[in-house]
């Protein structure tokens with residue numbers, strides 16, 4: 390099965406963390422995730438995450454750290470999810486694709502129903 394390369398960002402604002410709920414119409418409907426998306430041909434990981442965040446959320450971020458990528462096989466596709474920690478920089482948040490979002494305390498994040506591939510990423514983040 391072909392592996393899709395996807396970046397995602399753990400975006401921090403004043404010690405809190407943004408999480409986003411996928412819409413009913415997307416794959417993995419209503420699961421929670423860190424916003425991001427597929428890397429385009431000839432695009433760097435960092436360019437990808439900045440572009441996706443601008444497109445999906447209308448905000449600019451400052452990337453500070455790359456965490457450990459996670460390869461995960463869902464029943465019908467396989468992804469390599471490349472996580473970054475980032476700080477909210479500017480812009481007002483507009484949800485262009487997601488159903489909902491929270492700006493949560495770190496310890497509240499585990500209560501959400503996450504996409505499976507995000508679980509190891511969340512655990513690494515919480516252990517930092």
Ligand SMILES: Nc1nc2c([nH]c(=O)n2[C@H]2C[C@H](O)[C@@H](COP(=O)(O)OP(=O)(O)OP(=O)(O)O)O2)c(=O)[nH]1
Pocket residue numbers: 395396397415416417421422423424425426427468470504505506507
């Ligand atoms: N953006 C993002 N995608 C994630 C995460 N966790 C996870 O399993 N995924 C999956 C869901 C999607 O199938 C794929 C990301 O692609 P995308 O966000 O550009 O995809 P999409 O919903 O437009 O999907 P598609 O219908 O075009 O395939 O990776 C995550 O934290 N962030």
